[in-house]
Amino acid sequence: MTVLAGGTDLMVELNFGRRRPEHIVAIDRVGELAGIERNGHVRMGAGVTYTRMLADAGSQALAEAARTIGSPQIRNAGTIGGNLGTASPAGDTLPVLAALEATVVLRSKAGERRVPFADYMTGPKKSVRRADELIVAAEWDEAGPAQTYMFVSTRNAMAISIAGLAMVVDRARKRVGIGLGSCGPTIIRPADAEGFARGLFDEAGWERPHRPSESAAKELGRLVAAAARPIDDVRGTAAYRRHALAVMGARALSRVAQIA
């Protein structure tokens, strides 16, 4: 059985005859999957579209990521559940879910299983989701406004990310999460960069906005790039991806440190 959400991935496979599933279950009109609950904790149903995230995402970085995706037509159809289901390293919401330390909620006849995002993806387009499980939601703790997502690509619309970076600074919990997309087989969390950033916020004060020094931003970028495991492919070279990540890491830090 194959599940069809927004169709932006599966329909391409069907149109080109790459897949001929015997049974397709379309879930795009399942109301229970389309809800967003917010009460300090966010539960986003798998059927929430990117268009909906622009207005109400429960995360600034997620709204920014949704904004980078495709075009109005694609954002009206594609869903967070679909992004998780496809589990591409280039999925734009996935670095954000990594940085938010989100939980993926899976359900089967046997019951519900909650998987930390860090354990969810196992490789390019591979995840721990079993064939009998449906992705029903993603959940995370609201982390405040100091967060951003950015990506590099050939144009602002309709382009697969060459490298993407999400940064979340949860000032209340004194936590820094960074997620890197399109630069490894799964979404990467650069632990050294996160530790370095925590040190900067310890020093500057978690509750206050600050302007990081140029050398601190540069060092963060260097640590981000060092954690990536990019490859050369049609969209860009590994060297270009590392360079882009270093620039984005520095820029993201400078941006979010000034938001409190």
Place this chain on the structure above:
Amino acid sequence: MTRITVTVNGAREETAVEAHESLLTTLRERLGLPGSKNACEQGECGSCSVLLDDVLVCACLVLAASVDGREVRTVESLADGSALDPVQRAFVETGAVQCGFCTPGLVVATHALLRENPEPSLAEIREALSGNLCRCTGYGQIVEAVQRAAKTMYLHGLDDE
């Protein structure tokens, strides 16, 4: 084959569709509506843009079997006989049409934009049409057409003649 009932441009249609068929194929091959163009079949070009329950989507990315009971509006619904609607007229008047292949999708996307945002800025127009590729014009006249249509519709409403 699966039988579906779908309202297309206001008319109730009943048809049988293949299990893996896209709405685009159904419109073009079964319902005789070739206005939505078949180009990339992967949601990249926007030539097959339609409104599904009033939401702008690429018909090639919609599974036909899943539109049972729903409402679809295509570019064919816009003109009243030979009388073009304000968006179509603006495209003609500004010369936003060269080969014409992308035009139906752009016209439908323009409708979706102007319904939500009657006075879009230049950036908002470019953003709203970012999912529609044109390989002839360079987009200048297309953007102009949207501005012209917005002005006409703002001044006279949708039914302007």
